[in-house]
Amino acid sequence: MVVAVGDTVVELTSVLHVFGASELVDEEQLWEGIEFGAERTFEQDPKYAIRLLVDIAIKALSPAVNDPTTAVQALDQIEDLLLRLGQRHLEIGNYRDSDGKLRLVIPFPTWDDLVRLAFDEICSYGATSAQVMRRMNALVADLTRAVPEERRATLAYWGARLKTRIARSFRDGEERLDASKEDRQGFGVPRQHPPA
Numbered sequence: 001m002v003v004a005v006g007d008t009v010v011e012l013t014s015v016l017h018v019f020g021a022s023e024l025v026d027e028e029q030l031w032e033g034i035e036f037g038a039e040r041t042f043e044q045d046p047k048y049a050i051r052l053l054v055d056i057a058i059k060a061l062s063p064a065v066n067d068p069t070t071a072v073q074a075l076d077q078i079e080d081l082l083l084r085l086g087q088r089h090l091e092i093g094n095y096r097d098s099d100g101k102l103r104l105v106i107p108f109p110t111w112d113d114l115v116r117l118a119f120d121e122i123c124s125y126g127a128t129s130a131q132v133m134r135r136m137n138a139l140v141a142d143l144t145r146a147v148p149e150e151r152r153a154t155l156a157y158w159g160a161r162l163k164t165r166i167a168r169s170f171r172d173g174e175e176r177l178d179a180s181k182e183d184r185q186g187f188g189v190p191r192q193h194p195p196a
Contacts, residue, residue: 004107006045009036046085047109050118053078061125061132068131071122072186075135078118079142085114086147111151119158127169130179131186136162138182138191 002014009015015034018025040048053074060070090111095104109117119136126132140162144155163180170176181190 001104001106004109006040006047046081047114047117050078050081050114053081054118054121057122057132058125061122061129068126068129068186071126071129071132072135075122075132075139076184079139082114082118082139082143083146086111086143086151090114112154115154115158119161123158123161123165127165130170130175133162133166133169133179134181134183134190135186137180138184141182141191142184 001016003009003016016030018030037044042049057071057074057078059065060067060074090108093106093108094102095106097103122132123136126136137159140155140159144152144159147155166176166179170179183190
């Protein structure tokens, strides 16, 4: 498959390529095996749900709206989705026949793709909101504790990106320290970490 779930398919878009066929493949049979729809759905595409929540968050963070509490609430729902996805087998793009021969490759998002979609724009647009940064710090910490070991490197990367973003956005040391806390409510009950 050339296109992934969620891609827009317009006139003359290549949908799939066939390689190594020993005889002519019936094109109509291939089309019957592919389902098209007018729009994406949550059932087909988990990226779509994340995308909509990210859009809510970044709209709430726009200067015209300036509603970081709504962004924090969107992050609550994003965390729920990432917790669910983080427990699933996501490496599902290669399909083999009964003899183990690779027959179909479909592009699917990786864990890295999903986390980047969830964090990148909110981290950027929410960089000057201590409330959003605190919620994102808590989100990274909670996901790190919950997902399998092999998925934690992505979260360590985003934890480091948050620290860098906070350091750039908050010049005042006290504000920087405040924005660096973990707080699931943004401004609610920051986590107290025992001294090392």
